[in-house]
Amino acid sequence: MNVKLSETETLILNAARNVFLENGFDGTTMQKIADEAGINKALLHYYFRSKDRLFEAVFIEAFARMVPNIMKVFFSEMEFQEKIRNFVDTYITALQQYPQIPLFILHELHRNPGRIIELIKSTGMNPDFVMDIIRQEIKKGTIAEIDPYDLMVNMLAMCIFPFAARPMIQGFIFKNDAKVFEEFLDKRKTEVADFILNAIKP
Amino acid sequence: MNVKLSETETLILNAARNVFLENGFDGTTMQKIADEAGINKALLHYYFRSKDRLFEAVFIEAFARMVPNIMKVFFSEMEFQEKIRNFVDTYITALQQYPQIPLFILHELHRNPGRIIELIKSTGMNPDFVMDIIRQEIKKGTIAEIDPYDLMVNMLAMCIFPFAARPMIQGFIFKNDAKVFEEFLDKRKTEVADFILNAIKP
């Protein structure tokens, strides 16, 4: 989507991604990013002018990676039940690769809704299509009567929440054992789909 | 649980609660809190010594208000299905009164897991009891076979997630109409319970 980045530019972006995702905008300093990249602060400004611009580069990338592509499943030719199994599995697997992204996006969206909503709109995202598909399935009788918004929110909630609440779940329920928590996530790829399909059985 | 607070002390705590809940620890400055309270920074330090101590006072209060009391429902004498209806309704209603608390807690827990977990443990919280109750119901056959952890996480997810993701849901799905979003939440008090009870029907 863009011209080739210089070596330093990618070095900076990688460092910025690590630090911003972990600490959020307010918890991040240009110094930390410079240290992470092994260069000095001035270079950050040379390439990205300001902390805000560097942040936006990282945010758009994180958002694009996580939110829109996942919805593609719903436009395929599987039957609806398969779409849901596929959606849950794909989504949880994707989040496992970047587990900090959910909380990062939720927090930044809260911190600066106006600007971030603007950024997201520029990615061309639109949830209405998925809603229409759900409505059609209800009409067809494939699934039970349910508010499509509730179904969508419930699906997202059960996929995303464990990542956002990881310290609490892992710390309190799983005695702080990271491996057990990962197994819990793996199992959920089918468990959550079962849960949803039971709930919306006609 | 504590001695009576002076008038100024509650004034400060109220202001600190507003600012911390809205902006998080990193996004909050002592100056903002002082302005919100209509006093000067020095007084904050006089009463609470440091930003950290003031924050901890606010965090413990927020956590105590939101997390442990809700679990009480499960120790009552209703039948299990009624407990779930009651839990969902009570929880969503409580969150509507302090809608920023979920994201606040999740974010701070991520920012400083060690210290925060320590704080939480001092409240005497323990999820094992609720898990045992769920296990008993499965054994009795009142509900279907399900991993108790999944059931607990799913319930919490569907109650909490809409608050954490409010800017996204309200902004994208509900055309930024706060009233429609509130109605959506009200409806969920029964919809989510129905969803869960369908999913775990034996």
Place this chain on the structure above:
DNA sequence: GTCTATATTGTGATAGAC
């Protein structure tokens, strides 16, 4: 392009007058 040095403003925290 990359660095050091510096300008400027904001931060948490304290001293000391009243």
Place this chain on the structure above:
DNA sequence: GTCTATCACAATATAGAC
């Protein structure tokens, strides 16, 4: 108890040498 004034340091950002 409450204020003003101030400290020591960290923040974003820029100027200018190389």
